[in-house]
Amino acid sequence: MVLKDTGIIFGLTCVLLIALLGIFAPWLAPQDPNSQILEFRNKPPGFSGDIVLYRLAPELPYVSLVLKEVDIVDETAIITDILNRKHYIKLPNIAGGTLAEGKKTVTFWLGTDQFGRDILSRIIYGARISLMVGFSASIVALVIGVFLGALAGINGGITDTIIMRFTDVMFGFPTLLFLIGITAALEPNLNVVFLAVGLVTWPGMARLVRGQVLQLKEQEFIQSAKALGLNKAAILWRHIFPNSLAPIIVTFTLGIAGAIMAEASLSFLGLGAQPPTPSWGAMINSSKDFLRIAPWSSLAPGTAIAVAVLGFNILGDSVRDILDPKMNIDR
């Protein structure tokens, strides 16, 4: 493979980047992902403007006001906003107590969406959602797949036949359609999405694990473990599982890429994360009607999805290439 040497570095970089963004989202995001500044709707990347944070009374939360001019008379700030309306705000009600403290210049490095929300902050928080859905869905698939695959492989006979026929049926059903069916039948939200993705994608893992068990079962060290009187569970756990860990990890990593894509697709169709959740797929869904006037609001989340999926795919592929150079680059 062409990218063999650089592949693992590139894949790891993408995955680590997404992971760091997701984990440290509250510290990295320049703004609250859901706070709207309606005066700054659909602003292009790099746009910056002045705002004042204030509240009408001490018990109310701070709101932002986009300002054009400001005058201070006695203890009151007279703020002219961009629509030339005048606001009279007492200085103690401005964040920090003085105008110098409350006035901020905000820059939207990736622009804003149709509600005046900062796209960069939403992308950063979106990493969190993609990662969480990707991991939890893959863990669901891992648990079911390893359990059923091992059960089929170690027992053989009728158990094997039933489980494998079942995986055939699951494979017979197109994945995205299956997911759409489940999320349409239930309430669309992220918990349904990760469970559905896990419940639909386990057969790949089950086939892999079964194959591993069947292959290892006949080897001498397993035979001798059996002769020593170890029971099936112990053989599975101590001998078969550690020896099949590598392909399981590869499948798991590729599964994360698939799950991230599935979540994005479902959210894009409106069957996943619901507004205002900053899921990348949902972001594209809600901003696609503004493609002509604000293309950046769909371009940024699309790039983010591509980078995340590419990262996990390349990582999985290159780990597999390293483990088994004989394997081709087929899917």
Add this chain to the structure above:
Amino acid sequence: MIQYFLNRLVQTVPVILGVIIITFVLMYIVPGDPVVSMVGERYNEETVQRLRQEMHLDDPLSLQFLRYVGNVFQGNFGNSFITGEPVAKLVMDKFPNTMILAITAMFFAVLVGLTSGIISSIRPGSLLDRGIMVLTLAGISAPVFWVGLILVLVVGVILRWLPPTGFGGFEYLILPAVTLGLRSAAYLARLTRATMLDVLSQDYIRTARSKKLPEWKVVIKHAFPNTLIPVITIIGTDFGSYLSGAVLTESIFGWPGIGRLALEAILKRDFPVIQGTVLFMALMFVLMNVLVDMLYGFVDPRVRLERSRK
């Protein structure tokens, strides 16, 4: 040969049955009473009771399932909650559109995938090869709906070469077909490259070269026929899912196929249509897979022998 085909057909029976069970269960787990979602919030008890009886909703589950299977085999998928039209008719109205889109997309994928794969394999490691491989990786990882939106923006809105969305003549077909086929094209390019590299290092190619055949003849006449296998693989894995509803592509381009029919039914919570379209698409998917497997057996005798031995 016939033995292999028969075996393959028999194997699909449990799969088809499983697909029917899954669609039945999917609609059974829908929260809320289907009759209530049919008549709306303000209903009177009598109507609900009458409808429940008409729809046999009070029967035991097993009887309901048998009746469902019976209806499906008679081609009766129920009627839409909203328009009252038979679901089978709705599906059949939209299916040709999906078919056209799927065939065009596959044509594009095979054309582009094969060409770039072969170009890549002629000088492995060259700048061109690396470029193509990076592009294919991007093509595999970029979300379909996003690629579609970019095409709409660049080709449809900025350059105005093609109509961005809608349905009509051939010019409306190009963007959705490219969007739908791009992933397959990328996969096919990689598979073709791998196959070609494998083939080009074999003895009979060396023989061909050593008798001073021109290089293009070696590639086209001796190596190229081997790429038939990856082509069938791609058609096999992807064409079924195209037919089973290119839901994402159809929703971006407003293409009136069955994928969009299903999605609209979902938004309106029109359950018989959802159930019918999902079942139909899944059956198409199963059917396509069988056909392609048979094609494999037809093209490659090794497959036939190995599988009938099982």
